[in-house]
Amino acid sequence: MKMKALQDLDIFVRTVDTGSLSATARALDMTPAAASAALKRLELELATPLLVRSTRSLRLTPEGAVFLEHARLALSTLGEGMQALSTGRHQVQGVLRLAASSDLGRNVLLPWLDDFQALHPQLRYRLTLSDRMANMFSEPVDAAFRYGKPRDSSLVALPVAPDCQRVLVASASYLEAHGAPSAPEELAKHDCLCFMLGEELNDRWTFSRNGQALTVPVQGGHVGNDGDVVRRWAVAGRGIAYKAWVDVAQDVTQGRLHVLCPGWNTEPTPLYMVLPDRRQLTPGLRLLREFVAAACAALPTPPTHNKPSQRPFIAEKTPRSRHGQ
Structure with a gap:
């Protein structure tokens, strides 16, 4: 894939996340017209509309919603690869977008995440607390810590505390x-x-x-x-x-x-780390899962x-x- 096409992907994802083509253009130091042209170029390449745009709002088309997660994964994978090349070794860094239930998140995960971040200072995390299971295909969540296997069989559930009762x-x-x-x-x-x-x-x-x-x-x-x-x-x-x-x-x-x-x-x-796709188990998430699993195993019985x-x-x-x- 050409670098121009990758930039178009980035503009598409940023526009969805910000909800504004103008905000995306400002963030990338480009004109709104250039950002709009990038989206049109991507839609032409895919032969399908990704966004429905008006002067005041935009929304994903059904095809755009499907393509969005693939675009996120492609950009994430590319980012990891470019970082590995630039440093000569793999660096664990970036933002981990996490979700957890309220009790687990506030009283258990918070101090563990602080300890984990002290070991990997280049990692940052965004933590969303809710007892409602996040829609991992539409919400900005990389991994969720949840008790019990998810009802959605398409999700990947990796055990963290499999013997918890x-x-x-x-x-x-x-x-x-x-x-x-x-x-x-x-x-x-x-x-x-x-x-x-x-x-x-x-x-x-x-x-x-x-x-x-x-x-x-x-x-x-x-x-x-x-x-x-x-x-x-x-x-x-x-x-x-x-x-x-x-x-x-x-x-x-x-x-x-x-x-x-x-x-x-x-x-x-049992406690699981839930992912929308096994391919999204980045090195940072893999290390976090191992860290939390070890912390759970160290709890008294x-x-x-x-x-x-x-x-x-x-x-x-x-x-x-x-x-x-």
Whole structure:
């Protein structure tokens, strides 16, 4: 491909990202007419319109949306190759556009990303936090950290913490006031902190023991659509939460939360790095995945039995229902 065509690709991608042909022209120190000519040249080469343009707005055509991700990948690959040639060795640098769930991102990934960036100072990252799974084919995200395999089978899910499971947790203040459930069935007598994603309410918690599965309907006075809010409620003593171990391992280690019903098996919730295409696993993302996987592996394992010294695990009071009965 000629360098002129590569410049046209760059103009196309920049115009989509900025939403403005004029802004792209200013950024590249060229006239709007030259930028417009580049887009027309690219569309002529592809024999298809990529953008619908008017005096006030522009939008991708369906064909343009498909071509956009291929253009991004081509420019990214070319950039890496040019950098490797110019330095004589491969440099890990650039911007990593990452997405993560709220709790994982704020309380776990943030300090890990700081440590990772200290090792690779030429890398920068943009972090988007949302419990909604990003559309990785239309949103500016290179990789997302998510629990559970994505429903979209076209996405690539690379394991980061494949053995992660949920744990029942509550604070010392809640347990001293309400007692600790000795089995999942007793959750019906407790305030349970439920997470809601969209219209889907996670109010049926699954456990197993001796090969027998048990699903427990739960309810309580607090329902949130943000995983970090649910964790904060648990730390504040508002009720019992059912959280991924990676999210609460530090809280348990530092005594803010305590694990309940440790004799029961809980829901597996493996953590993955999700990519739209395996070819987009750049050296920077590969190193980040290895770093986060090592950090997850270094976390302590959940308690497997009650320790007498951990007083909050012992139900010293008769458990009360959420209605005070």
